[in-house]
């Protein structure tokens with residue numbers, strides 16, 4: 001586990017205080033649960049940060065100073081390969097660090113919204129994280145053709161769609177998903193009822209036990225379903241396959257995105273960027289706007305341009 005991440009020995013180590021490295025598996029307020037290797041043993045440690053800092057996210061690789069057998073202080077955070085934000089009123093807070101791919105779980109039933117799918121895709125693009133769509137409940141044959149058709153819009157943009165049936169065909173579901181997950185840190189998101197928990201339970205058979213351990217350790221009480229948590233798929237091995245379960249459909253925090261980042265997060269805008277009459281075109285109402293022309297010509301889906309306008313508006317409302 002996290003063996004490629006070798007922290008430099010700090011003052012504490014020189015002073016003889018035991019140090020460890022680990023990965024943050026859950027966060028609750030300023031309390032964190034960290035899976036760490038201590039003298040070759042994989043332990044869950046209850047950790048706090050120094051002072052009022054709380055910029056630690058699930059998935060962070062951290063340097064620890066041990067304060068007791070199962071407690072430690074987070075001294076520093078390893079370099080992040082990616083960072084996703086969640087929205088909290090008109091502010092963005094940290095959702096997860098070091099994610100390498102995002103799986104958006106949708107289903108034949110109940111219905112899902114395109115707005116939320118596209119918001120997740122924008123968050124993934126902006127963070128440099130790959131995005132896949134998982135279509136669950138393919139056993140509900142009556143709604144399958146219509147759902148497939150709706151997802152074509154995303155397939156055309158180049159997002160892979162994988163069909164599974166967590167309850168109907170659990171073995172095939174594992175066989176489809178496991179190779180995609182291997183050595184990746186995957187965050188699963190989905191609207192309520194899409195089958196995200198069913199999928200996680202297939203991949204991480206003792207997910208429920210792990211969740212109970214986490215809520216007991218962090219004393220989250222009944223808030224067990226409202227926090228993000230990370231599972232190691234093959235604990236105790238060198239393999240770094242992580243699944244991150246994010247509660248409900250956490251709306252992604254997109255307020256921190258600049259206009260330039262937003263337009264690039266819509267991958268189908270790319271051929272038209274830089275081709276507008278005005279070099280600083282916002283692609284809203286400007287004359288001779290290449291993006292607006294592409295919408296007119298059916299090269300950009302109106303619902304995607306609508307969301308771009310909405311996100312531009314939302315990011316101008318930020319209350320920092």
Ligand SMILES: Nc1nc2c(ncn2[C@@H]2O[C@H](COP(=O)(O)OP(=O)(O)OP(=O)(O)O)[C@@H](O)[C@H]2O)c(=O)[nH]1
Pocket residue numbers: 136137138139140164165166167168169190191192193194195196197198199247248
């Ligand atoms: N027919 C069918 N039902 C499924 C399948 N997968 C999950 N379900 C059912 O769909 C319902 C929702 O599944 P969950 O796994 O709880 O969904 P979730 O996305 O975690 O939902 P929340 O817990 O509300 O976030 C349950 O009644 C499951 O039994 C499937 O492949 N086929």
Ligand SMILES: [Zn+2]
Pocket residue numbers: 276277281282283284286288289290291292
């Ligand atoms: Zn334009």
